[in-house]
Amino acid sequence: MTHAPHHHGDSHDAGQAEILDLDAEVLAAHLNEITAWLPLDPPPERIVDLGSGTGAGTFALLDRFPEAHVIAVDSSAGHLERLREKAYARGEAERVRTVQANLDQPDWPDLGTPDLVWASASMHHLAHPERVLRTVHDLLPVGGLCAVVELAGFPRFLPATAPDDRPGLEERCHAVSDHRHAEHLPHRGVDWGPMLTAAGFTVEGERLLTVHIEAAGDRVVGAYALASLHRIRHSVADALAAEDLAALDRLLDTDSPHSILRRSDLTVRTKRTVWAARRTA
Incomplete structure (x- = not known):
């Protein structure tokens, strides 16, 4: 890259x-x-x-x-x-x-x-x-x-129903990220x-x-998901609804019970x- x-x-x-x-x-x-x-x-x-x-x-x-x-x-x-x-x-x-x-x-x-x-x-x-x-x-x-x-x-990691309080959060983050990438990475x-x-x-x-x-319980995939979502957060934070940003930050807080590292339903999906x-x- x-x-x-x-x-x-x-x-x-x-x-x-x-x-x-x-x-x-x-x-x-x-x-x-x-x-x-x-x-x-x-x-x-x-x-x-x-x-x-x-x-x-x-x-x-x-x-x-x-x-x-x-x-x-x-x-x-x-x-x-x-x-x-x-x-x-x-x-x-x-x-x-x-x-x-x-x-x-x-x-x-x-x-x-x-x-x-x-x-x-x-x-x-x-x-x-x-x-x-x-x-x-x-x-x-x-x-x-x-x-x-x-x-x-970017790969997807969460099911569409996650997190419980903001289902579909990951796709909304990707939608903002994809829109911004289209502007400066047209190819x-x-x-x-x-x-x-x-x-x-x-x-x-x-x-x-x-x-x-x-990838249930796979520590490397957990770290990959955490790093990837941190990177996406950096580019989409100012365009997310406040509730979505708060939910994303709970996923990224490794000390939180809602941390992405504590989830047992992670998968890696990409093409x-x-x-x-x-x-x-």
Whole structure:
């Protein structure tokens, strides 16, 4: 996930990194399903992860392709530092190189000639994704693959009947959040197939993954839900009814009997779509 750079100690950067790490842990099986589906034969040796965040895709690809090396590109120095720390802890520091760059700038750093360019939850953050995809097309050799993975939006965690005093609260929060994201992230939720074709690619496959994880008592999912709703609260608080904001704050208060961490009915519900597009000429 790529975004404007922040200092490593910045609370926004750290909060986003926490969500990215939790997302990678909770949805690891689905990420592995995506990497296994990609039409890659022979396996790639040189991979570029565009908008790598803290490394969910980087490490899934390293696991899937044990001979591969990855260049992880992101605009956040803090995310890349966290990614390097993980690579070192996994004993894979020599297989990963990090590059800090703003992908919306026309002059990219030298990323070599990759066999695979992977962009997960990053393209919709870009101001000029059409230009970026043309650059990716030119970066790849003939036969090289571009994989774009995008999510439908923030995951849902609560049943529609929750909380008891304000049923449907989560959907109302998402409605406000989606409206605001539509203003400054106009490419979120678009069909990337036509854009890939316009950039010169041949789209070889598209797959929708519907995620539904029953998570009663799962501490990691509880932490993921807590961090995600904290992030949504930050963007919607001024537009919520006072009763909704109070109910949301009770869910986010870890000392409250109404805390989301005390609920036994959490699920993770989201959708992700992957496009596999090849440079054929």
